[in-house]
Amino acid sequence: MSFIEDLKSLDFNDIGRWPLPVQAFFMVLFFFIATAGAFWFFVWENQMPRLEKAQAEERELRSTFEAKQKKAANFSSYKAQLAEIERSFGTMLRQLPGKTEIPNLLVDISQTGLGAGLQEELFQPMEEVRKDFYAEKPIKIRLSGSYHEFGQFVSEIAALPRIVTLHDIEITPKSKDATFDELVLNVTAKTYRYLDEDEVNAAAAAEEGKASRGKGKARTTRETSKGNRKPKAEKKG
Numbered sequence: 001m002s003f004i005e006d007l008k009s010l011d012f013n014d015i016g017r018w019p020l021p022v023q024a025f026f027m028v029l030f031f032f033i034a035t036a037g038a039f040w041f042f043v044w045e046n047q048m049p050r051l052e053k054a055q056a057e058e059r060e061l062r063s064t065f066e067a068k069q070k071k072a073a074n075f076s077s078y079k080a081q082l083a084e085i086e087r088s089f090g091t092m093l094r095q096l097p098g099k100t101e102i103p104n105l106l107v108d109i110s111q112t113g114l115g116a117g118l119q120e121e122l123f124q125p126m127e128e129v130r131k132d133f134y135a136e137k138p139i140k141i142r143l144s145g146s147y148h149e150f151g152q153f154v155s156e157i158a159a160l161p162r163i164v165t166l167h168d169i170e171i172t173p174k175s176k177d178a179t180f181d182e183l184v185l186n187v188t189a190k191t192y193r194y195l196d197e198d199e200v201n202a203a204a205a206a207e208e209g210k211a212s213r214g215k216g217k218a219r220t221t222r223e224t225s226k227g228n229r230k231p232k233a234e235k236k237g
Contacts, residue, residue, distance in 0.1 A: 096134055096194040097162050105162055105191055109139065112160070116153040118145035118185075133200060138167075139189045144174060146181040157189070164191045 071078075097105050110123050122142035129136040143153065150171065157164050167188045174182040 096192050099193060099196065101162075102137060102191070102193055105160075105164075106139065108160060108162075109141075109157065109164060109189055109191070112156045113141070113143050113153050116145070116156060117149045118143040118153055121184075130195065130199075134192050134194050137191050137193065139191070141185075141187050141189055143185045143187075145183065145185075147171075147183055150183065150185050153185075162191060164189055166190075 106123075106125060110120065113120050120141075120143055122140060124140040126138040126140065129138070143150070154166065157166060167190060168186070170186040172184050172186070174184050
């Protein structure tokens with residue numbers, strides 16, 4: 001009788017009478033299943049969280065690598081863009097006059113109004129307003145003339161080689177019966193100059209000194225307040 005026929009004729013209610021080869025086969029099969037189940041429960045199941053964590057770290061590292069690889073590939077482009085930005089900034093900076101050029105620029109602004117055919121009624125330079133690396137110089141201007149002449153003045157201001165901006169523009173009739181040729185323009189022109197290295201360093205030192213004085217004043221106030229506290233009266237027995 002073959003092994004296959006022995007399997008077909010098995011009586012599962014009388015395992016003790018099975019042929020020895022069949023009993024050995026099922027013992028080996030049971031041992032294999034038990035071993036596989038134990039491996040799954042005690043080894044594989046405990047390793048799954050570690051495996052998932054390792055897979056997540058692998059994905060993160062791969063994403064980081066791809067991002068850095070992309071940056072490295074575009075480094076030349078970024079370097080060229082930075083050079084272009086620096087060149088543009090240098091061009092803009094050269095449009096800012098130095099400290100010694102401001103008087104001549106004020107004359108140019110005044111002459112621009114006169115050259116447009118306007119009558120200058122007020123030209124009043126104001127105090128400088130200092131920013132991070134430049135100073136702003138406002139000038140209050142009042143001109144009288146025609147609407148067309150005002151347009152020519154604005155166009156010629158924009159064409160100056162230095163940066164000049166116009167703010168708070170107000171156009172009013174010169175009188176109740178004034179025509180378009182009898183108008184008054186009130187405007188604040190602002191020009192800008194760059195601060196030289198000494199001025200920047202002096203401004204930074206002044207800010208540091210101001211901050212130090214503020215801290216010292218606060219500390220003195222606390223000490224004075226502490227010294228003015230009256231001691232508590234002792235209780236009499």
